[in-house]
Amino acid sequence: MTVRRVMGIETEYGISVPGDPTANPMLLSGSVVNAYGSLRGPRAGRASWDYEDEMPLRDARGFEIDRQHADASQLTDEEDPTLANIVLTNGARLYVDHAHPEYSSPEVTSPRAALRWDRAGERVMLESVRRLAAVPGTAGVNLYKNNTDGKGASYGTHENYLMPRATPFSEISRHLIPFFVARQVMCGAGRVGIGQDSSTSGFQVAQRSDFFEVEVGLETTLKRPIINTRDEPHAVADLYRRLHVIIGDANQCDVAGLLKMGTTSLVLAMIEDQALTVDLSVRKPVATLHAVSHDPSLQTLVELRDGRTMTAVQLLWAYYEQADVYLQTRHAGAIDADTAEVMSRWSSVLTRLERDPMECAREIDWVAKLTLLQGYRDRDGLEWSDHRLRAIDIQWSDVRPEKGLFHRLLQRGRIESLVEDEAVEAAMVNPPEDTRAYFRGRCLEKYPAEIAAASWDSVIFDVPGQTALQRVPMLEPLRGTREGVGDLIDRSPDASTLLQELAAAGR
Amino acid sequence: MPSQEHGRPQRRDETPDEAPAPAAATPEATARKDALDDDIDSVLDEIDGVLEANAEEFVRGFVQKGGQ
Numbered sequence: 317m318t319v320r321r322v323m324g325i326e327t328e329y330g331i332s333v334p335g336d337p338t339a340n341p342m343l344l345s346g347s348v349v350n351a352y353g354s355l356r357g358p359r360a361g362r363a364s365w366d367y368e369d370e371m372p373l374r375d376a377r378g379f380e381i382d383r384q385h386a387d388a389s390q391l392t393d394e395e396d397p398t399l400a401n402i403v404l405t406n407g408a409r410l411y412v413d414h415a416h417p418e419y420s421s422p423e424v425t426s427p428r429a430a431l432r433w434d435r436a437g438e439r440v441m442l443e444s445v446r447r448l449a450a451v452p453g454t455a456g457v458n459l460y461k462n463n464t465d466g467k468g469a470s471y472g473t474h475e476n477y478l479m480p481r482a483t484p485f486s487e488i489s490r491h492l493i494p495f496f497v498a499r500q501v502m503c504g505a506g507r508v509g510i511g512q513d514s515s516t517s518g519f520q521v522a523q524r525s526d527f528f529e530v531e532v533g534l535e536t537t538l539k540r541p542i543i544n545t546r547d548e549p550h551a552v553a554d555l556y557r558r559l560h561v562i563i564g565d566a567n568q569c570d571v572a573g574l575l576k577m578g579t580t581s582l583v584l585a586m587i588e589d590q591a592l593t594v595d596l597s598v599r600k601p602v603a604t605l606h607a608v609s610h611d612p613s614l615q616t617l618v619e620l621r622d623g624r625t626m627t628a629v630q631l632l633w634a635y636y637e638q639a640d641v642y643l644q645t646r647h648a649g650a651i652d653a654d655t656a657e658v659m660s661r662w663s664s665v666l667t668r669l670e671r672d673p674m675e676c677a678r679e680i681d682w683v684a685k686l687t688l689l690q691g692y693r694d695r696d697g698l699e700w701s702d703h704r705l706r707a708i709d710i711q712w713s714d715v716r717p718e719k720g721l722f723h724r725l726l727q728r729g730r731i732e733s734l735v736e737d738e739a740v741e742a743a744m745v746n747p748p749e750d751t752r753a754y755f756r757g758r759c760l761e762k763y764p765a766e767i768a769a770a771s772w773d774s775v776i777f778d779v780p781g782q783t784a785l786q787r788v789p790m791l792e793p794l795r796g797t798r799e800g801v802g803d804l805i806d807r808s809p810d811a812s813t814l815l816q817e818l819a820a821a822g823r
Numbered sequence: 824m825p826s827q828e829h830g831r832p833q834r835r836d837e838t839p840d841e842a843p844a845p846a847a848a849t850p851e852a853t854a855r856k857d858a859l860d861d862d863i864d865s866v867l868d869e870i871d872g873v874l875e876a877n878a879e880e881f882v883r884g885f886v887q888k889g890g891q
Binding site for chain 1: 881886
């Protein structure tokens with residue numbers, strides 16, 4: 317059992333024009349995407365998206381909803397030419413999702429790599445902001461790595477985890493719902509305002525929790541479910557499912573982000589191995605999710621179906637303990653470094669959250685944000701309804717290092733960082749080497765003029781002299797790695813040679 | 824009032840040798856926390872300098888469409 321698996325993070329950014337709240341967010345988001353695309357040269361990274369294998373209406377419970385009964389916002393596979401959509405040389409997808417610019421990271425195999433390529437996405441967004449700010453006669457565009465405007469709108473940060481198809485979806489739901497109810501105390505991003513439209517003043521642990529209204533479902537933009545059933549594996553469907561997790565917040569603290577990806581991956585591993593022996597099902601999960609978020613003291617008691625009550629931290633300890641026992645009994649002495657790091661961080665954070673949550677101000681977003689807000693409240697005697705506190709909450713996530721309040725704290729050494737700036741910078745252009753993102757990214761970097769389109773599971777070549785487009789399917793996420801195709805790409809001067817070599821190698 | 828049974832399983836004290844123990848309540852960590860507390864006034868001064876001047880207008884102007 318390990319934290320390692322194929323995973324990735326999608327982040328939708330908040331977008332606004334200073335002084336112009338009525339600016340069209342679809343067009344603005346398109347300008348953000350195109351600004352970055354044009355930075356990369358005339359054609360590099362401009363390949364469009366191949367929608368052939370997108371199935372946003374397929375449900376993991378085993379049925380497909382009728383297109384005419386779907387909400388228009390669920391139809392994510394119909395290409396709108398006015399919406400920008402490009403694939404980057406690092407293997408990521410940069411595009412407009414509804415009314416937000418979104419960066420979907422390339423597939424990686426560890427929580428640390430997920431952090432690194434997600435942080436690369438923040439830098440991509442920053443580059444666009446800089447570029448647009450330099451356009452004469454315009455007010456520029458600001459981007460925010462957050463998940464709500466505090467006025468009733470929310471936009472997502474989604475995690476994706478590759479799982480074996482054989483694991484029953486009902487088992488995934490059963491064990492993940494209690495975990496997701498509690499997980500927010502480790503990885504919530506903090507929010508000023510309670511209720512979707514902040515109708516009650518106060519501070520809560522997570523940005524997204526108030527926007528979740530049902531336990532299980534297919535929707536992502538309305539009636540949001542704790543467990544999303546979208547079944548779009550972007551891989552061999554008989555072998556894999558891609559668990560699409562929509563309940564998390566966008567993290568800026570590396571430790572919280574590591575724990576979000578790492579502990580969830582471990583819980584999934586235990587579900588796959590049928591190693592979760594304790595039933596932790598909670599009563600009224602949606603109401604409990606909200607109640608836990610609304611109590612930064614973390615004293616709220618969660619009621620289990622079997623009658624026990626415990627705090628969210630204690631519920632997480634129950635998952636931790638099962639993981640610890642499982643690792644000790646089945647993998648004693650042979651725990652990989654990524655897993656050991658997550659387990660060690662996990663117990664350290666839970667210990668301190670239980671003692672005094674404010675001890676985690678260097679590691680957990682909501683605690684870091686609350687520490688700053690409380691500083692203002694103490695100094696200036698501010699009520700939670702004060703506009704300054706709401707402004708701090710928003711400006712916290714501005715991607716510009718000089719304006720973003722998280723970035724100011726990071727620069728002052730008040731936040732623990734796990735990923736070096738140089739590594740993030742390299743990840744803006746280079747793909748991970750151990751997934752199919754390597755093939756996608758390297759091809760876009762080396763043969764940009766000969767690629768017509770790409771997607772998670774295909775690259776489509778438009779080779780001079782050939783009448784038909786040539787589609788290279790990539791349905792195995794762990795094929796197309798540097799080890800597998802690095803030499804081949806290195807020695808192929810053009811796409812035509814590459815395709816011949818691939819055919820000869822029988823790939 | 825029903826009794827509240829705390830369902831936390833027995834916690835292990837030992838951690839694997841190869842795993843670092845980050846940020847336990849060591850004297851160093853305590854000292855660092857005190858230093859951070861002393862630092863908060865200067866942090867607030869710094870943040871004052873970058874906060875949007877008109878908070879009310881800034882908050883009102885931050886309007887988003889719903890996403891996924």
